Amino acid sequence: MNSIIFKKEIYTYFRSMNYIFLPLIFFFLVISIFPLVIGPNKSLITKIIPGIIWITMIFTTLINSVNFFKDDYNNGVIEMYLTSEKSIEYILFLKIIICWFFTIFPIIIFIPIVSIMFNISLHILTAIFLTLLLGSPILVAIGIFGSALTIGISRNNILGPIITVPFYIPVLIFSASAIESVSNGLPNDLQIYVLLSILLLVLPTMPYLLKYTLRISINN
């Protein structure tokens, strides 16, 4: 069963490569627009680029996840899931992980290119890389939760992000703090552990929350 679920999710992404490439293109497009607005102030850009990377990552996950369940809802797949005696929590967990892997992980892989573009030092790059690695799955999971919450509402493109953005704040605070500590020459172990704790709390609980939310949302 597990291999068939896994295969099905992989096929979904590979048969529509837009799912993989569009977030990547969007991310790098937005990142490269910032210097045009700020101007050629190198020290300012170097100082604010970690924040820009994180804000852009939030936009990317929001755009990516806002319609996460739309096709499944329109095609009656959610109803099929909810009338199956099989537990769907595992499927929802896999959907979160695979969505992150195919849409956000490629961006993280290409983050060193951003460091070359903006002359980011290696130790700050490492901190950005680590915070994104731990923080972005949380963003994806929360974004998908927003999508599940607004599934039954037509023209819901903005409501989901409005609901989910406040939940991004703790991740943003600890990530920014972790990067700031490294740039000031201080250790960032505490912030990294907090991010790891949030990740370990959110990932296992989110599938149960999603199942409950889908059941309520589909009722309306």
Next chain:
Amino acid sequence: MKNIDILVDNVSCVRSNNLIFDNISFNLSNGEILFIMGPNGCGKTTLIRTLCGIQNLEDGTIKINNLNIDNPECNFLENLLYIGHNNGLFENLTIYENLEYLNKFDLSNKDEFINNSSQFLKFFKINKYKNYLVSELSQGNKKKVALSRLLFTNKKIWILDEPLSFLDEDSKNNLIKLFLDHINTGGLIITSTHVDFSNYFEKSKYLMMQGIDT
């Protein structure tokens, strides 16, 4: 053969503050088929969704073998196969992959589709499209793929929302034969329909829904 009795008693449903239907009652047991009929918008799909536990009831009870469907002991989903109006198929998967995946969701059989796939695909004459993505199929063929789930399930309660829509005459006749086989082997079917095909069945029941005038 396990006996199954469905009792629907005075159920009402409200969606978005609108009363969709009220005081619906019927009972059904093995070997019977219920036709839910009525004009568009009268609440047939909503009633079917309440019977599957997807839609909450405003009032009334639905019991299977004297156990309320909300009761965890009832575990009615192990006996129920629901095929909705929207088919429940994955557009980015082929027909074969869809049925292989859906077979895994049906715990009442052990990989029957995977072992006899060509036989099942021939029933609705969709074997030549088996490697087509569902997104490339016509509405009729999509419906046939969804209904193919009926061929490899051992579940006794079939709840179907307008199963005849988009089907050609041959497929309609095949589906009715399939219904007859299921009824004759002690299954029960609840289906919404605009086409009356009750003359094929000895023990059929009707539920005429009128909708609520506001």
